[in-house]
Amino acid sequence: MFKKLIHTDNSKTTIIIRLIVGVVFLSEGIQKFLFPALRGAGRFEKIGLPSPEFLGSFVGLLEIFCGILIILGLLTRLASIPFIIIMIVAFAATKSEVYLEKGFWEMMHGSRTDWAMLLGSVFLLIKGGGFWSVDKTLFKNRA
Numbered sequence: 001m002f003k004k005l006i007h008t009d010n011s012k013t014t015i016i017i018r019l020i021v022g023v024v025f026l027s028e029g030i031q032k033f034l035f036p037a038l039r040g041a042g043r044f045e046k047i048g049l050p051s052p053e054f055l056g057s058f059v060g061l062l063e064i065f066c067g068i069l070i071i072l073g074l075l076t077r078l079a080s081i082p083f084i085i086i087m088i089v090a091f092a093a094t095k096s097e098v099y100l101e102k103g104f105w106e107m108m109h110g111s112r113t114d115w116a117m118l119l120g121s122v123f124l125l126i127k128g129g130g131f132w133s134v135d136k137t138l139f140k141n142r143a
Contacts, residue, residue, distance in 0.1 A: 005077055005078060008136050008139065014124075014129065017120050022069075024113075025067040025117070026064055029060045029065075033060055074134040080124040
């Protein structure tokens with residue numbers, strides 16, 4: 001089971017997607033603690049999510065921890081799953097209102113980063129960490 005979880009291919013370009021996804025989520029997680037009223041609990045309360053204090057901290061920690069894992073390429077597939085869930089919730093909680101108020105194109109414009117993070121996370125779930133990853137190193141040593 002662990003072998004399947006960390007198995008990855010020899011792609012040397014996967015690191016680009018790992019860095020994009022990992023750095024963005026790591027940064028967003030840190031900002032949830034630096035600017036809680038704007039990016040953390042305050043934002044979660046504004047969009048109507050339950051338990052905004054808990055959820056803001058929980059999501060922030062998850063983004064920091066999984067962002068670091070993705071950057072390192074450690075348990076890449078597993079670490080991408082919370083990001084997929086976070087992005088689906090973000091779409092549902094924030095973009096549906098934009099769509100209803102301002103229309104399809106405004107929603108698409110406002111969600112370009114969300115799409116990039118969602119699809120980058122799905123890519124990492126499918127492909128794994130790539131050649132330059134801790135996953136690849138672990139797989140070589142266990143093979």
